[in-house]
Amino acid sequence: MQATIEISDCIRGKSPRGCQCFFVKLGNRGLKVYRTPEERDQAYSNQVWLHSKGLAPRAYFKGKVLIKDCAVGHGFEDRETYCYESELAEVFSWKYRKENDLSYEDYAKYVDRFEDASTEIKRKLRKLDIMWYDDGRCNVGFVDGQAVLIDTADDLVGDSHHLRK
Ligand SMILES: Nc1ncnc2c1ncn2[C@@H]1O[C@H](COP(=O)(O)OP(=O)(O)O)[C@@H](O)[C@H]1O
Numbered sequence: 001m002q003a004t005i006e007i008s009d010c011i012r013g014k015s016p017r018g019c020q021c022f023f024v025k026l027g028n029r030g031l032k033v034y035r036t037p038e039e040r041d042q043a044y045s046n047q048v049w050l051h052s053k054g055l056a057p058r059a060y061f062k063g064k065v066l067i068k069d070c071a072v073g074h075g076f077e078d079r080e081t082y083c084y085e086s087e088l089a090e091v092f093s094w095k096y097r098k099e100n101d102l103s104y105e106d107y108a109k110y111v112d113r114f115e116d117a118s119t120e121i122k123r124k125l126r127k128l129d130i131m132w133y134d135d136g137r138c139n140v141g142f143v144d145g146q147a148v149l150i151d152t153a154d155d156l157v158g159d160s161h162h163l164r165k
């Protein structure tokens, strides 16, 4: 499937981006966009397998995408990029404290909730003989209250051959 999307002003600036993935929220799902098919395929197959263990959001179709007229930069715009559709997770936001006018104490609880999720996932992966090195609050989220790993593009190191192509 090939989709061409144009990112509009209202999404611009609101779409989070890490080093590898540009995330475009579309309704109650999102597109995880990568520069290369290899990164996309690794993230996708890891996520499908982790989802089967209850440790990642569901992944849907894979596709190509052209992001137009948007100041994304970093090699994402005006060229073909590679994506897959993912279930949305509730993710950590640096703006959460200001947006919700939280006290520092309540913000600390918010941060702890994500840090605890990261610790829980690291422990569960370890039980599956997988070492996860990119742990932390920004790479986890919640789906239906369950802690999940959202950043699945890394070569998770382990004995599990499902995670290694
Ligand atoms: N399933 C998801 N649901 C909601 N937001 C997501 C999801 N996956 C990624 N994101 C957002 O996109 C950002 C970058 O995605 P991530 O997979 O961590 O890529 P990177 O490898 O570039 O860090 C995340 O920090 C998060 O804000």
Ligand SMILES: [Mg+2]
Binding pocket: 018, 019, 138, 139, 151
């Ligand atoms: Mg990340």
